[in-house]
Amino acid sequence: MGRAPVTRARWAPLALFAVLAALLAAGVWLSRKPGREALPSPLIGKPTPAFALPSLHAPGRIVRAADLRGAPYLLNVWGSWCPACREEHPVVTSFAETKRLRVVGYNWKDERADALRWLEQFGNPYWLVLVDMQGDTAIDFGIYGAPETYLVDANGRIRWKHVGPLSDAIIHDELLPQLHALESEHGA
Incomplete structure (x- = not known):
């Protein structure tokens, strides 16, 4: 015992x-x-933060959040230093080629020359590329890593966010249903 x-x-x-x-x-x-986000965004359903960021290809051109209103867009956060961004890039390119909506690049904490060289090497799927070299606006968006992707409606409201690399499955299972719902709301 x-x-x-x-x-x-x-x-x-x-x-x-x-x-x-x-x-x-x-x-x-x-x-x-699928469908679960590690850190859900408190900005879903809210307007994008106000911003005034330079364009990568025309640094003297300042783009404001209000300038992008009028049509929905996909905001894709990337950097030339980001290995996962390289993994996701063909998926972003393929989606951009469908021309379903504007795909706006958000180049985060990157040197301009490095970003331009990266796009030259891998291709530029973006309608426009915004630059946030210091990362100040990223704080307002709640960006904590790259890649991240946001679906923004025509009124400038964030409708969907994905953290991590996009895949064909994520586009099919998550983004496209959100886009269909958005189009249904606006009779598109």
Whole structure:
């Protein structure tokens, strides 16, 4: 009888570890389910933050949030320094080629020469590229990494956000339904 409590005591830390590992694994699995975002944006349904950012290709041209109103657009945050942006770039390019809506690039914390060289190398799918070299406007958007993508309606309201690289599946399963809903609302 003296050995049973010792055996249980030896297994208790292992059992506790197994329970904690299972809970951690369940949390990771649930956070990766399609349609779930690790950090949901509080800006969904709200106007884009006010901004005045230079254009990558015409640095003297300042683009304001109000300048983009009138038609919906996809705002894609990227940087030449971002490996995941390179992974997502063919998907963004393919979607831009459909001409469903304007695709606006948001070049974040990048040197102008590096960004231009990157687009020269991989192609430029963007209707316009905004530059936020210091990252100040990114704070207002709640951007915490690249790539991130936002669907903005014609009135300048953020309708959808995706954190991480876009894939064909994400475009099909998440973005296109949001776009269809947006078009239905406006009779497009």
